[in-house]
Amino acid sequence: MTGLLWPGDDRCDGLLTDDALLAAMARVETAWLAALVETSVAPASVAVDLVKLLEPGDTVTVASAAESSGTPVLPLLDLLRSRLDGPAAEWLHKGLTSQDTLDTALVLGLREACDRIRHDLAAQVASLAALAAAHRDTPRAARTLTQPAVPITFGLTVATWLGGVLDAAPQLTAAARLPVAIGGAAGSLAAATALSPVEDLVSHAADHLGLPPALPWQTRRGAITRLGDALTGLTDAWAHIANDVLTASRPEIGELAEGTGGASSTMPQKRNPTLSVLIRRAALAAPGLSATLHTAAGEQRDERADGAWHVEGDTVRTLARRTVIAGSQTASLLRDLTVDVARMAANLAAARPGVDAEQTRVTGNADGPYRGVTDAIIDAALRRAEVFRAAAR
Numbered sequence: 001m002t003g004l005l006w007p008g009d010d011r012c013d014g015l016l017t018d019d020a021l022l023a024a025m026a027r028v029e030t031a032w033l034a035a036l037v038e039t040s041v042a043p044a045s046v047a048v049d050l051v052k053l054l055e056p057g058d059t060v061t062v063a064s065a066a067e068s069s070g071t072p073v074l075p076l077l078d079l080l081r082s083r084l085d086g087p088a089a090e091w092l093h094k095g096l097t098s099q100d101t102l103d104t105a106l107v108l109g110l111r112e113a114c115d116r117i118r119h120d121l122a123a124q125v126a127s128l129a130a131l132a133a134a135h136r137d138t139p140r141a142a143r144t145l146t147q148p149a150v151p152i153t154f155g156l157t158v159a160t161w162l163g164g165v166l167d168a169a170p171q172l173t174a175a176a177r178l179p180v181a182i183g184g185a186a187g188s189l190a191a192a193t194a195l196s197p198v199e200d201l202v203s204h205a206a207d208h209l210g211l212p213p214a215l216p217w218q219t220r221r222g223a224i225t226r227l228g229d230a231l232t233g234l235t236d237a238w239a240h241i242a243n244d245v246l247t248a249s250r251p252e253i254g255e256l257a258e259g260t261g262g263a264s265s266t267m268p269q270k271r272n273p274t275l276s277v278l279i280r281r282a283a284l285a286a287p288g289l290s291a292t293l294h295t296a297a298g299e300q301r302d303e304r305a306d307g308a309w310h311v312e313g314d315t316v317r318t319l320a321r322r323t324v325i326a327g328s329q330t331a332s333l334l335r336d337l338t339v340d341v342a343r344m345a346a347n348l349a350a351a352r353p354g355v356d357a358e359q360t361r362v363t364g365n366a367d368g369p370y371r372g373v374t375d376a377i378i379d380a381a382l383r384r385a386e387v388f389r390a391a392a393r
Contacts, residue, residue: 009325025105071102107180165237175227179213292315
């Protein structure tokens, strides 16, 4: 995937690409063959590493042939059988259905995406905690409805960003526990049970893939919608940060700046907050993708949906990749963020006396601090950050 129209796509490199998904499908079929052997259902010669049979160009071949069956699994099986000798060709895919192979392959890719996001979350939390602590007492003007409101500190702003990220992170942790997805032709595991006790086969296959075993969930798509919601929630939290940077980096405000900034094709003086723009872009796109996943979940029917299942794979793949990209971009943004303390102080001074109006009304004068529970909010965010980092170690 080149991502020409989604700048930053290279941050995903091979994650959930067509090549990666084809290899993941081969991994699923390999794990199933191994399970058949380990449960004494099939002869030892059946245990073949199917991934090693894949060749350059296979993805294009499989994709071009997928329309006839509506899934890439059938042409992949045809290709693998043409390269297998002996009983392995006969035992390939026995007891499975196409949805088992594709769903579980997607689970493998989505699990990797979640791992990458968690890595970037750790970097984000570390940067935010450091910023909140460093700027606990840095004065600036709060803005509500775009206008100066009351004096606050930049540490409070950062603590709010940090709280948003920490709120979203546990949702990802919970949703990332995606299990193996094996149900057979109609979600009853009838063929697998006829071959061997179903718990043995599914658990052996799941163990080979490093996934938790599970009963069939072919038309119960909550696992996918929960992940979609978690990914969208993360982009919400990151966009809050990006939006504040976009506002504060306007030259007339000038309180924040990206470490490098982006160039313009025609205006050499510009230093565009490009990372913030791209993070915001991801948050604008994510809810629509998540909504598609919910629509698909609500359109399930019978024992395999006609179209609702088919729309899901590419949608969740796209959402996951874009969230990985946005997470990496947010980590970069926070790592290199430039804070202009003097400009914050100057803007606060320029907003006076209006910015002190509430304090004057409440206390009778504008003397002394007006911080409320700022320190408690920052301290609470820093404690949560330390708990998060300890759990991630």
